[in-house]
Amino acid sequence: MSPLTTRVIDLPASAAALGVVRIGVYATCLLMLLRSDLPMVAPLPFEWFAPWGPLLLVPDAALRIMLTPAALWIIHLSTCGLCAMLMLGARPFKTLAWILVLLVIVHECLAKGCNGYANHAQLGLVYAMMVLALFPCADALSIRPRRVVPSVLHAAPMTLVPFVLGLTYMAIALRRITHGGAAIYLDETIVTYVTARSLEYSAFGFDIGLIVHEWLLLRAKMKFGFVMTTIAELAAPFVILFGWRLRLAWLAIIVPFHFLSLLTMNIFFWENVILVMLFCTGLPHWIAMRRLADRLDEPSAEIAESTRLPRAEAGHAAG
Amino acid sequence: MPNERALNRTAVLAAIGVAGASVAAAMAIRVLAELLGRGGGDVTLPQMLFEGAVIMALMLTLSLRFRRLQIDARTDTRSVAATALSKMDLRRAAEDLGVTRVAFIVAFTCLILTFQLASTTQVRPFPFTHWAMYTRPAPSSDFPQVLAEFESGRIAHYPFLLIQRTSPRSFMARFRPALDAAVDPARGDDERAEARASLGEAMRVLAAIHDRRRPDDRIVAMEAARMTVYTDEYSGPESVRREVAVRVEFVRR
Numbered sequence: 001m002s003p004l005t006t007r008v009i010d011l012p013a014s015a016a017a018l019g020v021v022r023i024g025v026y027a028t029c030l031l032m033l034l035r036s037d038l039p040m041v042a043p044l045p046f047e048w049f050a051p052w053g054p055l056l057l058v059p060d061a062a063l064r065i066m067l068t069p070a071a072l073w074i075i076h077l078s079t080c081g082l083c084a085m086l087m088l089g090a091r092p093f094k095t096l097a098w099i100l101v102l103l104v105i106v107h108e109c110l111a112k113g114c115n116g117y118a119n120h121a122q123l124g125l126v127y128a129m130m131v132l133a134l135f136p137c138a139d140a141l142s143i144r145p146r147r148v149v150p151s152v153l154h155a156a157p158m159t160l161v162p163f164v165l166g167l168t169y170m171a172i173a174l175r176r177i178t179h180g181g182a183a184i185y186l187d188e189t190i191v192t193y194v195t196a197r198s199l200e201y202s203a204f205g206f207d208i209g210l211i212v213h214e215w216l217l218l219r220a221k222m223k224f225g226f227v228m229t230t231i232a233e234l235a236a237p238f239v240i241l242f243g244w245r246l247r248l249a250w251l252a253i254i255v256p257f258h259f260l261s262l263l264t265m266n267i268f269f270w271e272n273v274i275l276v277m278l279f280c281t282g283l284p285h286w287i288a289m290r291r292l293a294d295r296l297d298e299p300s301a302e303i304a305e306s307t308r309l310p311r312a313e314a315g316h317a318a319g
Numbered sequence: 320m321p322n323e324r325a326l327n328r329t330a331v332l333a334a335i336g337v338a339g340a341s342v343a344a345a346m347a348i349r350v351l352a353e354l355l356g357r358g359g360g361d362v363t364l365p366q367m368l369f370e371g372a373v374i375m376a377l378m379l380t381l382s383l384r385f386r387r388l389q390i391d392a393r394t395d396t397r398s399v400a401a402t403a404l405s406k407m408d409l410r411r412a413a414e415d416l417g418v419t420r421v422a423f424i425v426a427f428t429c430l431i432l433t434f435q436l437a438s439t440t441q442v443r444p445f446p447f448t449h450w451a452m453y454t455r456p457a458p459s460s461d462f463p464q465v466l467a468e469f470e471s472g473r474i475a476h477y478p479f480l481l482i483q484r485t486s487p488r489s490f491m492a493r494f495r496p497a498l499d500a501a502v503d504p505a506r507g508d509d510e511r512a513e514a515r516a517s518l519g520e521a522m523r524v525l526a527a528i529h530d531r532r533r534p535d536d537r538i539v540a541m542e543a544a545r546m547t548v549y550t551d552e553y554s555g556p557e558s559v560r561r562e563v564a565v566r567v568e569f570v571r572r
Contacts, residue, residue: 036485043528044482048493053445109445111485116492118448121485126446130427134420152415160424167428171435172450178436179454192460192550193453199548199559200462201476203487213553226453266488 013155015148016288019089019141021157024278025128026087028271029104030080032122036111038076042069044114052109052118066110075110079103089142097133104129124168125271128161140288159240162279165272166236169254173233190226191219194264202266209264222264229257240280247280461547463491463498464561465522467529468540477525477541481532494521494543501564502545515565518543522567540568 046064055063065071082100090096104126112118135157139146148154176184184190191212198209212219232239232253239250254276262268277283413421434447465477479487500506500514522541530537547560 032485040482040484043524043531045524050443052443052448056443105446111483112445112489114493115483115486115489116495117489118443118445119486119489120448120450120452123446123448123450127427127431131424134423156416156420164427164431167431168435168450171432172452175436175449175451176454179451180456183456184453187457188550189456189458190453192458192548195548195550195553196458196460196462199546200464201479201487201491203480203484210553213550 013150013152014285014288015136015140015146015150015154016291017284018135018137018154018157019139020284020287021161021278022089022132022137023087023141024274024284025125025132025161026083028274029100029125029129030083030087032125032271033076033080033083033104033107036107036122038107038111039069039072041111041114042067042072049113052112054105055109055113067113072110075103075107079107086138089138089144091138091142091144093136093138094133097129097137101126101129101133120168121269122271124165124269124275127164127168128275131161131164132157158279158284161275162240163237165275165279166238166240169233169236173230176230177234185223185227185230190222194222197265197267204262204266204268206263206266212264225257225260228253232257244282251276251280460550461545463494464544464546465491465494465525466542466544467526467538468542469536470539471536473536477538478529481529482525494518497521498543498545498564501543502562518565519567522565523569526567526569538569540566542566 046067049063049067051058051063058066066075079100082096082103086093086096086100108122108126135153136148137157138144139148139154180189194209194212198207212222232250235246235250236254239246255273258269258273416424430447434444435450465479466474467477468474479490483490497514497518501511501518503511506514522543526538526541542563543565544561544563547562549558549560552558
């Protein structure tokens with residue numbers, strides 16, 4: 001066995017665990033797509049639309065067609081449909097997975113086209129799908145499973161996806177350190193953010209963050225939490241590579257951080273929380289092992305069928 | 320035969336050391352830029368140098384994990400780093416994963432880091448884009464507010480979730496330049512009038528979208544304002560200043 005499997009990936013390769021991951025990632029994507037409801041942008045004036053990414057290359061005339069209700073519905077439904085198919089493990093997996101990546105990018109660029117900036121909540125998920133599209137994720141727990149020997153190709157995504165996700169966290173921390181410097185941890189920066197985010201209109205409507213103005217101790221704790229979160233973000237890719245204890249300690253900081261930022265700032269990257277729980281807790285391996293254990297306990301229909309005598313022979317024997 | 324546990328520990332130490340050194344170097348460069356009067360929002364050269372250091376640190380870490388270093392675990396961190404640097408190839412990983420996958424992952428890593436750290440809002444790349452979350456010291460404490468008055472007499476925030484479910488705040492940010500221009504006394508009268516007209520037009524579009532979706536309680540008036548919070552002495556709504564940029568009333572029959 002190569003160093004990659006023995007050192008980087010600390011859990012055994014398993015096509016079933018990768019199948020669980022595939023279902024989890026594409027189910028999250030489907031939820032995100034259904035929630036974003038792309039055809040909603042149709043009534044907005046075309047002049048408000050400012051293309052992102054690949055749509056910068058699309059001529060205005062074509063963009064106008066893409067932004068008609070019919071075209072938006074087609075893009076939305078085909079993206080959702082393909083996502084559901086991949087969740088079930090449709091083949092050829094890699095080809096379909098790359099088509100979905102392109103469709104999701106177009107979908108997101110259209111959905112965010114009238115926004116002042118591209119919010120990043122969905123990007124971790126897009127990156128995860130790009131990595132999964134490189135590997136045979138439909139070998140197990142799919143509509144057409146294959147009998148395969150577990151290999152490094154089944155184990156590698158378990159490390160690479162959280163590593164890529166960790167990179168995004170790390171880059172945020174690096175940018176904060178290099179652009180904000182130490183001052184942002186010492187002054188009232190985080191209190192200002194919390195106050196403004198609690199007062200303005202949002203999708204969630206929490207204003208719990210305002211209590212930092214009532215309790216000084218809480219304000220100090222929030223500043224300390226800001227430092228701790230930055231450290232956790234900075235360490236993310238390294239922690240993910242180096243074993244379970246560090247990984248669990250990281251989870252103990254980053255998961256509460258996501259929920260606290262929801263309550264205090266009305267910002268919730270629920271897609272990232274699902275990905276982190278899926279890839280950093282060993283959940284897919286646990287589900288795969290449980291499934292295997294259940295199969296061993298109860299003989300499968302195939303085994304039962306193969307051990308049963310043929311009807312004619314059975315009748316002959318009885319006669 | 321190297322002691323695996325000790326080797327792992329040394330590798331972790333080496334990786335953390337390099338990452339730490341990268342951050343320290345970036346900070347030093349940033350301070351130097353400030354001293355030379357080149358500081359400010361986006362310092363291009365140090366940022367680029369910093370990116371290089373970070374990418375090197377990541378590559379070093381990956382190489383340490385991807386390959387079994389044939390060294391004695393008792394050797395010091397400096398030797399580990401030297402060995403890793405001299406043997407930094409991804410040959411074994413490429414054998415396991417395939418060259419295409421390894422090339423993709425390396426390119427992918429570089430793209431994520433480069434765009435997250437170096438790009439600005441002027442360019443609009445996607446899905447590789449810059450993530451600047453809570454990076455500005457002394458951030459502005461103002462935000463837009465769009466209120467709607469309904470036929471039922473209710474006054475509430477305009478329901479931007481009708482238009483943008485995943486991030487209504489990023490949609491509202493679109494109106495920030497016009498809103499700032501409309502209330503800024505430093506701007507000329509013409510510029511402010513133009514900003515108000517454009518905001519008024521936007522309010523009409525938003526009201527029409529709302530009324531089409533919820534005809535049972537239509538909007539009769541809308542108001543766009545810039546809110547500024549005094550966070551240092553916040554004690555409730557009286558600590559928020561409201562500057563109305565535009566008010567639009569609709570005649571309903």
